[in-house]
Amino acid sequence: MTDTTTIATPSIGLTLRSLLRADATVIARSRQTLILNLAVPILILVITDRAAARPGGNALGGQASGVMIALALAYGLLSSSLLGYSITVARDREAGVFQRLRVTPTPTWAIMLSRLLVQFAAAIVTSIIVIVVGGIMHHVSYGAGSYVLIFLVALYGAAMFLGIGQAIVGLIRSTTAVNAVGRVLYIVLLLLGILGISGALGDTFTNVSKWTPVGALITLFAAVQNTGAWSSDDTWSTVAIGAYLVVFSVIGIRWFQWESN
Amino acid sequence: MSTPTDRPQPMLAVEGLVVKYGARTAVDGVGFAIGRGEIVGLLGPNGAGKTTTLSVIEGLRAPHAGTVTVDGVDALRHPIDARARMGVQLQSSGFQPELSIEQLLRLYAGLYGVRMSHREALDALNDTGLERESGKRLKNLSGGQQQRFSLLIASIHNPLLLLLDEPTSGLDPQSRRSLWQRIENSRRGGGSILLTTHSMEEAQAVCDRIVIIDHGKLVATGSPAELIATHRDDPRVLALAHGEPTLEDVFIALTGSDLRD
Ligand SMILES: Nc1ncnc2c1ncn2[C@@H]1O[C@H](COP(=O)(O)OP(=O)(O)O)[C@@H](O)[C@H]1O
Ligand SMILES: [Mg+2]
Numbered sequence: 001m002t003d004t005t006t007i008a009t010p011s012i013g014l015t016l017r018s019l020l021r022a023d024a025t026v027i028a029r030s031r032q033t034l035i036l037n038l039a040v041p042i043l044i045l046v047i048t049d050r051a052a053a054r055p056g057g058n059a060l061g062g063q064a065s066g067v068m069i070a071l072a073l074a075y076g077l078l079s080s081s082l083l084g085y086s087i088t089v090a091r092d093r094e095a096g097v098f099q100r101l102r103v104t105p106t107p108t109w110a111i112m113l114s115r116l117l118v119q120f121a122a123a124i125v126t127s128i129i130v131i132v133v134g135g136i137m138h139h140v141s142y143g144a145g146s147y148v149l150i151f152l153v154a155l156y157g158a159a160m161f162l163g164i165g166q167a168i169v170g171l172i173r174s175t176t177a178v179n180a181v182g183r184v185l186y187i188v189l190l191l192l193g194i195l196g197i198s199g200a201l202g203d204t205f206t207n208v209s210k211w212t213p214v215g216a217l218i219t220l221f222a223a224v225q226n227t228g229a230w231s232s233d234d235t236w237s238t239v240a241i242g243a244y245l246v247v248f249s250v251i252g253i254r255w256f257q258w259e260s261n
Numbered sequence: 262m263s264t265p266t267d268r269p270q271p272m273l274a275v276e277g278l279v280v281k282y283g284a285r286t287a288v289d290g291v292g293f294a295i296g297r298g299e300i301v302g303l304l305g306p307n308g309a310g311k312t313t314t315l316s317v318i319e320g321l322r323a324p325h326a327g328t329v330t331v332d333g334v335d336a337l338r339h340p341i342d343a344r345a346r347m348g349v350q351l352q353s354s355g356f357q358p359e360l361s362i363e364q365l366l367r368l369y370a371g372l373y374g375v376r377m378s379h380r381e382a383l384d385a386l387n388d389t390g391l392e393r394e395s396g397k398r399l400k401n402l403s404g405g406q407q408q409r410f411s412l413l414i415a416s417i418h419n420p421l422l423l424l425l426d427e428p429t430s431g432l433d434p435q436s437r438r439s440l441w442q443r444i445e446n447s448r449r450g451g452g453s454i455l456l457t458t459h460s461m462e463e464a465q466a467v468c469d470r471i472v473i474i475d476h477g478k479l480v481a482t483g484s485p486a487e488l489i490a491t492h493r494d495d496p497r498v499l500a501l502a503h504g505e506p507t508l509e510d511v512f513i514a515l516t517g518s519d520l521r522d
Binding site: 007008009010011014015017018019021022025026029030092095096097098099100101102103104105106107258259 | 355365
């Protein structure tokens with residue numbers, strides 16, 4: 001230790017670099033989470049591929065492989081951005097990780113920004129893997145422009161799910177309750193999406209499910225894979241995702257508490 | 262190097278602090294000051310309000326009334342500037358469980374504005390007797406090692422003010438003494454220390470001055486010798502003392518002998 005005392009507040013660049021390195025390490029070390037993020041999307045791709053390969057068979061309700069890949073992408077993001085984010089934030093809040101960070105001269109927005117940036121990176125990685133696996137299983141490939149659009153939609157969808165995740169940790173203080181609500185919401189959104197696409201529960205159900213967060217995201221993912229045909233539904237899905245993003249983020253930030261008790 | 266007397270302004274000044282949890286008043290008008298280079302012990306039974314008082318100084322909690330000044334900086338108005346001047350060891354330290362202690366060290370060094378290479382991190386861990394643990398997670402360290410690590414993080418930037426909440430609780434006598442030595446050493450840089458403890462032996466061994474609080478109120482303040490001298494003829498002390506009154510006799514006489522937990 002030297003004899004000098006540090007008084008100047010640290011530069012924000014060094015602060016963010018330090019936080020990003022730590023948050024990226026944490027996420028990379030959570031292998032279990034990463035595998036779970038990919039398990040459901042890849043399962044969807046495998047099942048729909050098998051179904052389509054059966055003689056006379058087709059994927060869920062006769063949907064094109066583009067929709068199946070869209071479904072898989074949406075679930076990858078749902079799991080990593082909504083479930084992964086809210087559970088880690090709740091856990092770190094209860095374990096006092098935020099408390100420990102907040103007694104350093106770090107602005108709270110930097111703590112959150114770093115976490116969000118790392119989540120966006122994870123969303124992109126998840127999307128790349130799903131797109132590659134989906135392309136192989138369903139024998140599709142895209143032009144460079146489509147890839148760019150797919151990743152833009154992935155970021156947009158990730159932002160919406162992070163917003164919903166933020167709302168969950170904003171409204172619920174208990175870690176156990178965040179875990180439970182996150183998982184229930186995951187399953188509900190998963191079923192809404194799959195049942196909606198399959199058309200199994202009728203047109204009304206399909207029409208409603210189309211405008212849920214997952215439904216709108218699937219519409220948008222399907223649209224950007226097939227750039228030729230942009231419909232008004234696609235536009236409205238874009239608007240719906242933006243609305244979910246804003247509303248849930250505002251709720252989540254407004255009511256967020258840094259302490260669990 | 263500054264000595265306690267060459268600058269009149271205290272390192273920490275707390276005045277008229279009031280903190281409520283709902284209807285319950287946890288800190289009720291506490292005020293005290295710490296000079297430069299001074300080590301002060303904040304003593305009180307469980308629930309007296311020690312951790313709450315520290316959390317206001319650290320900027321984690323807004324008080325209902327009162328002021329906190331750190332090195333002349335209004336800590337309630339400019340928490341980031343105040344935090345840049347302090348190092349904190351929380352009662353329950355929440356460190357990310359996925360990170361190794363070297364990664365944690367470099368994270369917190371960065372957050373305090375100290376650039377630290379891999380080599381420098383290992384050197385710092387070496388000084389703390391943790392060089393062989395650098396790749397380990399904190400939970401795999403012994404209690405003494407964990408507390409040493411926590412103290413290292415708190416003092417990584419040679420803070421003007423070090424706040425330690427029960428730094429030696431649960432340690433064996435060897436670890437306790439080695440930690441006292443480290444606490445004593447960290448004031449050589451000219452910084453002041455405020456620590457809480459339940460050990461009268463520790464208070465006498467490390468602290469220049471003691472502040473006793475109970476039920477959120479200031480009960481007594483002075484050097485260990487002064488406290489004993491002032492209260493030695495108090496009938497409550499006489500009733501407790503076996504022979505020469507000790508600091509513990511004075512402490513129990515002032516705070517009562519009923520159990521708090
Ligand atoms: N987050 C909290 N919410 C409600 N009450 C609290 C909280 N933290 C502490 N208290 C209460 O405030 C009082 C002082 O607690 P604390 O400052 O932790 O005492 P100490 O550190 O001296 O043991 C206790 O009665 C405790 O139960
Ligand atoms: Mg305490």
